[in-house]
Amino acid sequence: MKITDIQSPDQIKSMSTKQLQELADDIRMFLIGSISRTGGHLSSNLGVVELTIALHYVFHSPNDKFLFDVGHQSYTHKILTGRAGAFSTLRKHNGLSGFQKRSESVHDAWEAGHSSTSLSAALGMAIARDLQHENFEIIPIIGDGALSGGMALEALNDIGVSHKKMIIIFNDNNMSISKNHGAIEKRLTNLRSSSLYRHMKQDVKTNLNQTKTGVNLLHSLTHLRDSLKDSLVDAPLFKEFNLDYLGPVDGHNIPALIKVLETAKEHEGPIVVHVITQKGKGYKLAEQDRTGKWHGVGPFDPATGRLLVKLPPQEISWSQVISNTLIDLAAKNPKIVAITPAMAQGSKLLEFASRYKDRFFDCGIAEQHAVTMAAGMAVGGLHPFVSIYSSFLQRAYDQINHDVARMNVPVVFGIDRAGLVGDDGETHQGIYDIAFLRSIPNLVLSQPKDAKEAQNLLYSAFAYNGPFCIRYPRGNVHYAPNERYEAIEIGTWTCHIVGIPEQIVITYGPDVDRLIQKARENAMGVMVINARFFKPIDTKMLDTVFKENLPVTVFETDCEIGSLSSAILEAMNKKDHQIDIIGIQDHFVPQGSIRVLRQEEGIDIDTVFERLERKNA
Numbered sequence: 192m193k194i195t196d197i198q199s200p201d202q203i204k205s206m207s208t209k210q211l212q213e214l215a216d217d218i219r220m221f222l223i224g225s226i227s228r229t230g231g232h233l234s235s236n237l238g239v240v241e242l243t244i245a246l247h248y249v250f251h252s253p254n255d256k257f258l259f260d261v262g263h264q265s266y267t268h269k270i271l272t273g274r275a276g277a278f279s280t281l282r283k284h285n286g287l288s289g290f291q292k293r294s295e296s297v298h299d300a301w302e303a304g305h306s307s308t309s310l311s312a313a314l315g316m317a318i319a320r321d322l323q324h325e326n327f328e329i330i331p332i333i334g335d336g337a338l339s340g341g342m343a344l345e346a347l348n349d350i351g352v353s354h355k356k357m358i359i360i361f362n363d364n365n366m367s368i369s370k371n372h373g374a375i376e377k378r379l380t381n382l383r384s385s386s387l388y389r390h391m392k393q394d395v396k397t398n399l400n401q402t403k404t405g406v407n408l409l410h411s412l413t414h415l416r417d418s419l420k421d422s423l424v425d426a427p428l429f430k431e432f433n434l435d436y437l438g439p440v441d442g443h444n445i446p447a448l449i450k451v452l453e454t455a456k457e458h459e460g461p462i463v464v465h466v467i468t469q470k471g472k473g474y475k476l477a478e479q480d481r482t483g484k485w486h487g488v489g490p491f492d493p494a495t496g497r498l499l500v501k502l503p504p505q506e507i508s509w510s511q512v513i514s515n516t517l518i519d520l521a522a523k524n525p526k527i528v529a530i531t532p533a534m535a536q537g538s539k540l541l542e543f544a545s546r547y548k549d550r551f552f553d554c555g556i557a558e559q560h561a562v563t564m565a566a567g568m569a570v571g572g573l574h575p576f577v578s579i580y581s582s583f584l585q586r587a588y589d590q591i592n593h594d595v596a597r598m599n600v601p602v603v604f605g606i607d608r609a610g611l612v613g614d615d616g617e618t619h620q621g622i623y624d625i626a627f628l629r630s631i632p633n634l635v636l637s638q639p640k641d642a643k644e645a646q647n648l649l650y651s652a653f654a655y656n657g658p659f660c661i662r663y664p665r666g667n668v669h670y671a672p673n674e675r676y677e678a679i680e681i682g683t684w685t686c687h688i689v690g691i692p693e694q695i696v697i698t699y700g701p702d703v704d705r706l707i708q709k710a711r712e713n714a715m716g717v718m719v720i721n722a723r724f725f726k727p728i729d730t731k732m733l734d735t736v737f738k739e740n741l742p743v744t745v746f747e748t749d750c751e752i753g754s755l756s757s758a759i760l761e762a763m764n765k766k767d768h769q770i771d772i773i774g775i776q777d778h779f780v781p782q783g784s785i786r787v788l789r790q791e792e793g794i795d796i797d798t799v800f801e802r803l804e805r806k807n808a
């Protein structure tokens with residue numbers, strides 16, 4: 192069967208074991224080919240092909256509900272539910288989402304993008320089901336990385352006494368994006384390498400090889416199930432949560448998976464099925480990867496693994512600029528330590544980790560813990576740098592407020608992926624942090640316009656004795672290491688005059704230079720203000736600017752509500768001056784390239800410029 196001919200999971204229900212395995216092989220080839228053209232979450236998806244086939248074989252979606260935690264590993268689910276034909280649009284504007292999306296298919300029972308939500312959601316859905324006397328299965332699928340998230344552990348604690356029927360698939364590939372971290376991880380290592388698991392795997396293999404009739408298979412699987420029951424003593428992790436447990440089972444063995452899932456289906460109350468999978472299965476480079484390089488990739492040549500999009504010379508990612516500077520500053524200041532909640536690869540902190548082994552802390556997917564731990568380190572006399580993507584920082588709002596800002600302790604936040612992130616869509620757009628951080632007392636909140644300013648801001652942040660946030664976008668920037676650092680006075684903006692100004696634009700980040708360049712090219716007279724601090728803002732400069740009596744535009748590339756324009760309007764409350772505001776309106780921004788999204792939102796330089804030109808007309 193052609194992969195694109197699959198319209199419904201019902202089509203696989205009558206397949207033999209052999210046909211299911213062939214289907215798995217075909218899907219894997221399809222995924223590698225398709226993702227090599229569009230980019231996407233390769234490794235996690237290659238790891239769950241057989242598991243997803245077995246889930247759709249045993250359960251009946253959309254009546255039964257699959258909740259893929261994070262959702263980045265739901266590609267096979269999309270294929271089996273009739274969406275293979277749309278894979279060329281994966282993560283593109285108006286195209287197939289890289290995550291489960293309820294508007295996309297009735298088979299997508301839940302939406303995510305951030306990790307560790309599936310178990311709470313599953314319990315909520317189970318309560319709703321039972322109160323309304325409905326009858327269906329609820330199947331959250333959660334990875335070993337996501338399980339380390341606080342929400343997942345809070346949910347397990349509740350589920351364990353709920354008696355609500357659900358089948359928790361624990362997809363254990365011994366990897367988060369890169370290496371997984373923590374005590375749970377250690378416990379799992381013992382379990383995975385237990386002689387019992389190896390024995391079971393061999394046992395099933397032997398029996399499968401001996402017969403195609405299924406008689407010995409059944410015997411083997413019954414034996415497997417009995418062994419699993421015995422193994423409970425060796426798997427106390429879930430027992431401690433008062434949860435029944437089946438496993439571990441080989442996640443690439445379809446008959447074994449089917450049998451275990453059927454056993455779990457008969458079980459009353461909640462049960463965990465522990466499935467061992469291999470991240471990147473079927474693509475050698477991804478199988479061998481421990482750094483996370485193949486977790487999410489851009490387009491690549493499948494034959495060589497070479498990435499097809501090359502950086503322009505002298506450009507590096509904003510994350511890399513910050514990381515290089517951090518490494519340099521840390522060489523001179525032993526109090527500097529770095530923390531990441533499971534994003535060492537994306538935040539470009541792997542080099543820091545190898546240079547300063549005892550000063551680097553990957554705490555797993557645990558943003559809240561990361562921030563409060565940083566506060567503890569700061570109270571203890573260190574000067575921590577916490578690197579968190581803007582959208583994941585939403586998780587740690589209380590910790591920033593309660594533990595860092597309230598005690599006014601020196602923690603530097605590197606808010607990565609600030610602004611539009613593009614292909615990951617709504618769940619990952621980093622456009623809210625200015626608004627949600629600005630109201631917190633004691634915080635300094637800044638964004639550099641270029642790499643030079645980024646280096647100077649980081650230098651200034653470590654010279655400051657309080658919480659200091661520096662946000663920077665996804666993408667690249669022209670870079671040369673600063674010959675020497677210059678301290679930037681907190682709360683100061685800079686003013687850039689092009690021609691004879693007829694109007695004033697207040698903006699920030701890389702758009703400062705983009706706008707200056709555009710104005711020069713078009714001989715427009717404009718005063719461009721680089722609002723490099725959102726808190727505190729430069730009220731002195733605002734006073735001067737408003738005295739010019741020229742039209743003012745605030746051009747922001749984040750959500751309009753509560754961000755820079757709000758800060759300015761608050762400050763100018765008592766003055767009589769009209770301000771034109773350009774920013775992202777009050778709605779969620781879907782996926783798409785940043786270029787397309789900026790056009791849609793009317794915040795691309797051309798549209799902004801046309802708007803400014805109209806003001807001069």
Ligand SMILES: Cc1ncc(C[n+]2csc(CCOP(=O)(O)OP(=O)(O)O)c2C)c(N)n1
Binds near residue numbers: 304367368533556
């Ligand atoms: C709250 C939050 N923090 C960080 C991330 C980034 N992230 C996406 S997938 C992932 C690793 C998940 O590991 P696991 O659950 O084991 O899934 P796998 O990719 O191994 O299948 C991380 C850290 C996220 N999506 N949400």
Ligand SMILES: CC(=O)[C@@H](O)[C@H](O)COP(=O)(O)O
Binds near residue numbers: 261263486487608615
């Ligand atoms: C699914 C998830 O949350 C991450 O894998 C995320 O997609 C990474 O984004 P970057 O590609 O910007 O590092």
Ligand SMILES: [Mg+2]
Binds near residue numbers: 363
């Ligand atoms: Mg994992």
